[in-house]
Structures are given as C-alpha cells and as structure tokens.
C-alpha cells in the first residue's frame with residue numbers, strides 16, 4: 064500500500080540564491096557571477112568547498128580598478144562592473 068507523503072515532503076524546484084548582474088567572491092577570492100558560480104554556490108550560497116560566496120559591492124569597483132588596473136569582472140568575463 065502506497066503511503067501519501069505529507070505536503071512538506073514534496074520536492075520543490077531549487078531557487079537560485081545569487082542575483083543577476085552581481086559579482087561574488089568565491090573560493091580563494093575568485094570572482095564569479097551567477098552564471099559562472101556552479102550549482103552549489105548558485106543554490107546554496109556556498110561554493111563546493113563550503114566557503115560562503117559574498118557579493119562584491121558595486122561601490123568597490125573604483126577601489127578595485129585603482130589596485131588592479133581593470134574593472135571588477137567575473138573569471139569568465141561575462142559579467143563586469145565596468146561603468
């Protein structure tokens with residue numbers, strides 16, 4: 064006989080926790096965006112290593128550019144804070 068599972072046991076579609084247009088700091092300070100983050104970071108906010116991914120504030124781009132000579136950009140170059 065098949066038991067009916069309580070409603071709270073139903074599978075839900077995973078919801079991404081990262082936002083479009085933002086750049087995050089991942090493992091070892093690697094810069095990632097929503098598209099480059101990988102499934103673990105995208106859905107849990109933590110990289111596969113368990114390290115939390117942190118949103119980089121857009122306001123830091125000017126500081127970043129002064130130090131590194133370029134705009135803050137994700138590792139694959141698909142998202143950038145270039146003005």
Ligand SMILES: [Zn+2]
Nearest residue numbers: 096099137141
């Ligand atoms: Zn990217």
